[in-house]
Amino acid sequence: MERAPLKERAAQILASAETLFGERGYDGVSVRDVADAAGVKKAAVFYYFEGKEDLLERVLERYYTAHREALTSAFEAKGPLRARLHGVIDAYLGFMAENHAYARLVQGLMAQGPAWHGHLQRNLEPLLRWTEEALAEVAPDRGPLAARHFFLTLSGAVINTFTYAPVLAPMWGSDPMSADGLAERREHLHFVTDALMDRLEPRDG
Amino acid sequence: MERAPLKERAAQILASAETLFGERGYDGVSVRDVADAAGVKKAAVFYYFEGKEDLLERVLERYYTAHREALTSAFEAKGPLRARLHGVIDAYLGFMAENHAYARLVQGLMAQGPAWHGHLQRNLEPLLRWTEEALAEVAPDRGPLAARHFFLTLSGAVINTFTYAPVLAPMWGSDPMSADGLAERREHLHFVTDALMDRLEPRDG
Amino acid sequence: MERAPLKERAAQILASAETLFGERGYDGVSVRDVADAAGVKKAAVFYYFEGKEDLLERVLERYYTAHREALTSAFEAKGPLRARLHGVIDAYLGFMAENHAYARLVQGLMAQGPAWHGHLQRNLEPLLRWTEEALAEVAPDRGPLAARHFFLTLSGAVINTFTYAPVLAPMWGSDPMSADGLAERREHLHFVTDALMDRLEPRDG
Amino acid sequence: MERAPLKERAAQILASAETLFGERGYDGVSVRDVADAAGVKKAAVFYYFEGKEDLLERVLERYYTAHREALTSAFEAKGPLRARLHGVIDAYLGFMAENHAYARLVQGLMAQGPAWHGHLQRNLEPLLRWTEEALAEVAPDRGPLAARHFFLTLSGAVINTFTYAPVLAPMWGSDPMSADGLAERREHLHFVTDALMDRLEPRDG
DNA sequence: GATGAATGAGTATTCATTCAT
DNA sequence: TATGAATGAATACTCATTCAT
Numbered sequence: 001m002e003r004a005p006l007k008e009r010a011a012q013i014l015a016s017a018e019t020l021f022g023e024r025g026y027d028g029v030s031v032r033d034v035a036d037a038a039g040v041k042k043a044a045v046f047y048y049f050e051g052k053e054d055l056l057e058r059v060l061e062r063y064y065t066a067h068r069e070a071l072t073s074a075f076e077a078k079g080p081l082r083a084r085l086h087g088v089i090d091a092y093l094g095f096m097a098e099n100h101a102y103a104r105l106v107q108g109l110m111a112q113g114p115a116w117h118g119h120l121q122r123n124l125e126p127l128l129r130w131t132e133e134a135l136a137e138v139a140p141d142r143g144p145l146a147a148r149h150f151f152l153t154l155s156g157a158v159i160n161t162f163t164y165a166p167v168l169a170p171m172w173g174s175d176p177m178s179a180d181g182l183a184e185r186r187e188h189l190h191f192v193t194d195a196l197m198d199r200l201e202p203r204d205g
Numbered sequence: 206m207e208r209a210p211l212k213e214r215a216a217q218i219l220a221s222a223e224t225l226f227g228e229r230g231y232d233g234v235s236v237r238d239v240a241d242a243a244g245v246k247k248a249a250v251f252y253y254f255e256g257k258e259d260l261l262e263r264v265l266e267r268y269y270t271a272h273r274e275a276l277t278s279a280f281e282a283k284g285p286l287r288a289r290l291h292g293v294i295d296a297y298l299g300f301m302a303e304n305h306a307y308a309r310l311v312q313g314l315m316a317q318g319p320a321w322h323g324h325l326q327r328n329l330e331p332l333l334r335w336t337e338e339a340l341a342e343v344a345p346d347r348g349p350l351a352a353r354h355f356f357l358t359l360s361g362a363v364i365n366t367f368t369y370a371p372v373l374a375p376m377w378g379s380d381p382m383s384a385d386g387l388a389e390r391r392e393h394l395h396f397v398t399d400a401l402m403d404r405l406e407p408r409d410g
Numbered sequence: 411m412e413r414a415p416l417k418e419r420a421a422q423i424l425a426s427a428e429t430l431f432g433e434r435g436y437d438g439v440s441v442r443d444v445a446d447a448a449g450v451k452k453a454a455v456f457y458y459f460e461g462k463e464d465l466l467e468r469v470l471e472r473y474y475t476a477h478r479e480a481l482t483s484a485f486e487a488k489g490p491l492r493a494r495l496h497g498v499i500d501a502y503l504g505f506m507a508e509n510h511a512y513a514r515l516v517q518g519l520m521a522q523g524p525a526w527h528g529h530l531q532r533n534l535e536p537l538l539r540w541t542e543e544a545l546a547e548v549a550p551d552r553g554p555l556a557a558r559h560f561f562l563t564l565s566g567a568v569i570n571t572f573t574y575a576p577v578l579a580p581m582w583g584s585d586p587m588s589a590d591g592l593a594e595r596r597e598h599l600h601f602v603t604d605a606l607m608d609r610l611e612p613r614d615g
Numbered sequence: 616m617e618r619a620p621l622k623e624r625a626a627q628i629l630a631s632a633e634t635l636f637g638e639r640g641y642d643g644v645s646v647r648d649v650a651d652a653a654g655v656k657k658a659a660v661f662y663y664f665e666g667k668e669d670l671l672e673r674v675l676e677r678y679y680t681a682h683r684e685a686l687t688s689a690f691e692a693k694g695p696l697r698a699r700l701h702g703v704i705d706a707y708l709g710f711m712a713e714n715h716a717y718a719r720l721v722q723g724l725m726a727q728g729p730a731w732h733g734h735l736q737r738n739l740e741p742l743l744r745w746t747e748e749a750l751a752e753v754a755p756d757r758g759p760l761a762a763r764h765f766f767l768t769l770s771g772a773v774i775n776t777f778t779y780a781p782v783l784a785p786m787w788g789s790d791p792m793s794a795d796g797l798a799e800r801r802e803h804l805h806f807v808t809d810a811l812m813d814r815l816e817p818r819d820g
Numbered sequence: 821g822a823t824g825a826a827t828g829a830g831t832a833t834t835c836a837t838t839c840a841t
Numbered sequence: 842t843a844t845g846a847a848t849g850a851a852t853a854c855t856c857a858t859t860c861a862t
Contacts, residue, residue: 124373160357523643598759606807
């Protein structure tokens with residue numbers, strides 16, 4: 001299953017694809033665009049990759065791996081639940097901060113119809129499972145307080161920081177994705193988490 | 206600036222565009238697709254609209270109007286803050302439930318680069334302003350507890366219910382967009398709102 | 411099942427395709443070649459036809475129809491068997507003489523693998539059936555003297571006149587496809603037919 | 616002019632080219648296809664051969680040689696004319712049976728325009744000359760009973776057995792290229808030869 | 821002796837858009 | 842009020858061939 005390390009040229013192409021797909025969406029980017037951005041000829045893209053779709057798949061693969069790695073240690077940390085949840089949110093927010101393009105690319109693919117849903121689902125599943133395990137002690141299996149709802153609510157609160165940043169910035173008068181903006185957002189999300197925990201396990205407040 | 210009411214033919218075209226753009230994204234739909242779905246000739250689309258972009262603009266315009274109308278009365282309602290917030294969330298959720306395509310279309314456009322950002326921003330702005338007014342009494346102007354953060358968090362929690370539903374359904378074993386799913390989601394969001402209010406105005410709990 | 415008469419432009423394109431496919435084979439001709447030869451823009455070819463393959467299918471359809479029409483009256487003629495066979499050979503030869511490209515196009519497709527075999531078979535089948543009926547009185551159902559063998563032998567003798575003409579001409583010192591050449595070939599084929607009939611029904615000689 | 620004996624690697628490539636060209640035609644086969652089938656790298660094909668065209672030339676050369684060798688002894692055999700003709704037909708049929716691909720490859724090239732005509736002619740010429748010599752005693756030099764007509768008729772009857780086999784098989788309910796099919800075809804062709812000889816030299820019947 | 825890397829030229833096809841009628 | 846015809850520009854992809862190593 002392990003893939004041989006990509007050659008420099010291929011890495012360059014992949015990096016360009018990553019950036020462009022993130023900026024303009026899969027459909028908004030042509031193979032020529034990717035080649036130009038990478039400083040290679042168009043045919044070279046087809047030499048190193050099987051096609052445009054393969055290119056996207058590799059970009060996603062890399063994201064998935066990085067994403068999971070970024071969250072693993074946070075999920076596996078020990079300590080009181082609240083601190084662990086804060087840690088996960090920080091890790092999530094931090095990963096997204098370093099991978100601006102990710103959130104938007106994925107949202108774009110979701111909006112493109114079912115073709116990529118299976119792909120995205122496979123990436124999301126472990127995160128959901130982790131959340132469910134982590135919250136098992138305070139949240140029931142089913143109903144409106146089930147872990148899955150908190151997963152959806154909190155991951156949405158993290159992700160949308162990035163997907164909506166470009167349209168919020170002018171309204172906020174500051175960029176939610178800037179260092180300051182993210183620090184503030186982080187505090188907000190901690191507040192939200194604590195508020196939810198207060199209600200779920202009142203004694204612990 | 207007012208435009209004569211659209212003829213039946215045009216309305217048919219617009220409706221098809223709305224559905225298709227929502228299902229497959231702007232780029233994933235051709236003018237021919239829209240024409241076919243509407244049962245008209247391709248050239249008719251250009252007769253009634255200025256082009257594909259115009260078509261999208263009209264679709265968005267309609268959404269904006271409907272969206273705002275759906276939320277206005279909820280925002281203007283009187284009564285205790287919590288009840289009003291619940292009302293807004295119910296209205297938001299209800300509107301989205303009836304306009305499946307909206308959330309995905311907008312997400313798709315966000316991912317397509319800055320071209321449509323201004324457009325989307327104009328729609329979002331009033332919602333943000335309303336939220337800020339509504340929360341003025343409990344939330345400060347700036348910082349991590351500012352109204353705008355709650356707006357982002359809660360609107361994300363609503364919207365993502367719809368954008369992620371297709372990939373969550375298999376994992377949940379049930380469809381978050383079904384009647385049952387939405388009722389449960391509604392309860393969850395009320396819980397979240399209450400939890401946040403508890404922390405913001407502890408006495409009121 | 412009837413097809414509306416093709417517009418002038420489409421007819422022009424089809425005619426060019428017919429000629430070029432016959433001259434250089436399906437793979438040897440690009441859509442651009444066809445468009446140029448027809449004096450239209452490349453995109454016009456796609457406006458009138460669904461694609462290159464469709465173009466070939468239409469060309470073949472026309473041939474099939476013309477081919478069958480050319481032979482029908484000959485097959486349905488009354489009179490002694492030998493005369494009727496001569497008539498069929500004359501009709502076959504005449505049709506091919508007017509449709510130089512046909513034989514070569516079909517041979518080229520046969521050599522391209524199974525993709526077109528079904529297509530070609532559907533055209534050949536009626537000819538084989540007719541031959542079997544015509545020879546029913548003198549040829550057995552099975553074995554080396556079955557009608558199908560005579561069909562294969564004689565149709566080969568006709569068709570190869572055209573497929574091999576370009577390489578035979580220099581060796582013969584004259585063109586087998588010229589008027590004189592064809593007249594001579596016709597006499598030869600009559601001789602062959604008579605020889606075969608002599609053996610099949612000796613009394614009739 | 617003599618070329619050093621091809622290395623094993625080259626032979627492998629040539630064999631693959633032969634098979635593939637025969638199956639899908641020259642244009643339908645890419646250098647990569649040949650390399651893959653031979654289990655070598657694509658660049659190796661260009662190392663051992665000058666290019667795709669050279670590859671085809673070598674394949675044809677081999678066929679020519681094999682073809683001529685297969686027929687030489689039959690042509691040089693002694694004995695009565697009819698027996699010698701039967702022998703040639705048997706040899707021709709036998710060679711084709713072992714070289715399925717040959718007939719179709721050559722037909723495909725004929726259909727590809729004049730580029731390969733000269734090539735093919737050089738191969739055909741000796742066969743025609745031999746036939747003319749063999750039939751010199753019974754057939755005139757010119758006119759519809761000239762040897763060259765019998766050559767065209769009989770070689771067509773042999774070759775078409777193979778080129779049309781794939782489309783005839785379903786109609787015949789049996790494969791003309793199977794052992795049984797070929798045995799039957801052989802008998803048929805002997806019958807045809809005898810019929811022709813009967814007419815050419817009636818006394819000898 | 822052999823090949824990985826690279827590419828120029830070409831291929832079929834799509835599509836938003838224009839326009840004469 | 843429509844629309845059939847037409848097209849320029851772009852798109853993803855293929856492939857024979859070259860060449861430095």
